[in-house]
Amino acid sequence: MKEQIREQWDTNADAFVDLIGGEGTPHHKKILNPCVERLLGNVKDKTLLDAGCGDGYLSRYYAKKGAIVTGVDISPKLIDVARKPGSDIDYKIADICNLEDLQNNSFDLVLSNLVLLNIPCLNEAIKEFHRVLKPDGVLIFSIVHPAFNFYGPGSWQMGEKDPKTNRRQGIYFKVDHYFEEKEYQRYWKTRQGEDFPAPISFFHRTLSTYLNTLSSAGFHLIEFVEPEPMDDDLFFDRERRIPFFAVLKARKM
Template identity: 35%
Template sequence: MNTAIGTKEAIKRWDGFADTYASHHTENGDIHKEVFLNSVLFELMGDVKGKRVLDAGCGEGYLSRLMAKQGATVTAVDFAPRMLEIAMERTPDQMDIDFRHGNLEHLDLFNDGLFDLAVSNMVLQDLANVESALKEIYRVLVPGGCFVMSILHPCFITPESGWEKNDSGDKLHWNVDQYFYEGAYEQKLGKMVLFHRTLTTYINTMIKSGFSLERIVEPTPSQEMLKKHPTFEEDFRCADFIVFKLRKAGVESQSSWFSPIVP
């Protein structure tokens, strides 16, 4: 763990890891996105046809392409130059996606109120300054615009977490430690830099940025996915991911939680 590491180091490592990362992605993303996240993201986003959508941290671009196929006008931004190159290589010329290089912490390349919808799929844990990123995404949304974001579940994926196993290698239970540490740590797989923060910090920062919170989903595998990938049965023991649906002020939502109180 190293609190001195910032987003600049994360960008450097993602740029170097981009080809390996992309090699594990099909048209539906990697296996975890296919099993856990895609159906939840599209459920929370709703009908994207005709909407101006920001793919905030697009990676190799699979989600941008899926949204474009459903009729969205997609602008995709990522902080790793090599990742953007791969995204553009994989995107057919006739698919009109505007790929941009940029860091979500500073979206100066976009005017205020430019997008109807923003989605960030497994990105915010890669940024040192999540408050700046949330404020920027809030700024570029239209009033009443929606933001859907998925991250590693901060309650269970911590700087010191993993399976406790017996001598035979059987998984006994999931260990969690260093939950209240907030800062950078190195992921064991791929030596990528992640930035851990508590669930409290995430939610309070969303509220501070102006968003109201409409829904939270902790995805589990569907029966259809379990038939295809039976080993994911173990994910009913512990949540790996959490997904939020947020709303920018401007349109009342009867189902919203933690909405700012207006005197």
Template identity: 30%
Template sequence: MINYDLFAEQYVATVKHGGPRKAHRYLIEQLNLEMNVAGKTICDLGCGQGELAYQLSSLGAVVTGIDASQKLLSYARGLTGQVNWVCEDAMTLSSVPDESFDAVVSSLMLMDVPDHLAVFKQTMRILRPGGVFVWMVMHPCFHSPFCGLQDDGSRIVSQYAPQFWKSEGQGTLRSVLGSYHRPISQYVNDFMKAGFILDRFFEPHYEIKPSSAAQRIPDMPNHFGALGRKRETPLI
């Protein structure tokens, strides 16, 4: 698993300047389509510095935020709100009992683990029957090792195979920590392989404030995600 303790301060600064907040809002919107979160037990898996968990708590959910980075959790504990913060590996969740949650959310975390299928399986285990899992990653087509931005704002993808990679930038998140790139089909098929009933997947488009930089960005989604649920009763 990628060690965010090596980049915690920079990551928190990135989030303060916008970062994944649009993804957080979108995940909450998707979850609200399935349930009234007030009073529900919800796990924010890969919670980082805790903003998504805090937002869910402010809506009345009973929230547990889980992350493998002690440094990011130290920032999370500085937030107000009633959230239970837990340092745990998302691929094992060894301290989390079976059928503990009504819902699990995961924002931009699955690219940081070497075994995403293990995360899917553990999430299935900790969900109650009928529980919902909604997750999002950076879009595998348009944010990948070999997806290059052209002068006209278009992108050319030269490779699409699964691999661990680091960007060529200096001092950026992905140049320091890297990322696990996987095709869309691998995410979706393994999600169902873990036992989830796939309800929908999504490629959200966010409003972009007019600017010279924004005008160079084509109409391509930054994120890809899915929502699925655990069966009410197991298959016989």
């Protein structure tokens, strides 16, 4: 399974890097990233683990803000892209479910942005985050909201094209089989609207599974956010009606 996931991300690496464009998609920029930044607070001189760092755009962003960043990812191709000459970010190829190269109690902050929904081993990853955090260290992770994820139990029922946005209108969002925790494979779309070269594995879990996994590992929940779009851009008409992302901030006890 680990090899299959590594291969998916390696195969999709070029398409993924192009989609992220060095700064995230509009959904990241206008909905998710401002929320994550507020929850992280002042990162200056703090040790930060970017767990599942992808092309490293968030590692670079928080390193510029003064954090001492380690970025890990399972995809050697994405780590290759992330490593830039002259950067003092420490990038490693690693599985977040087994961070054996990282020491106990070594980070002030762990950020895992849109990664835990792509791994089969949630329990192990959360335990590893707990182990590598210092006492009172903070974990922030984001996921696509599991109740409203169309790579899971849901889908928009679509109507006519809206002339203002040139997008098809969402009539309502249908959710079914929410309690069935299972793997889905889906193709992401490139900026040009073509399928990525390989499908991506998504692991649907209920919100209670995420919350109970945190508390069983010894985390105390500080804040749970379902972030709303930052402005009234017509592009986010659907995202203003139901939450696209869920973000959790928890402290190591």
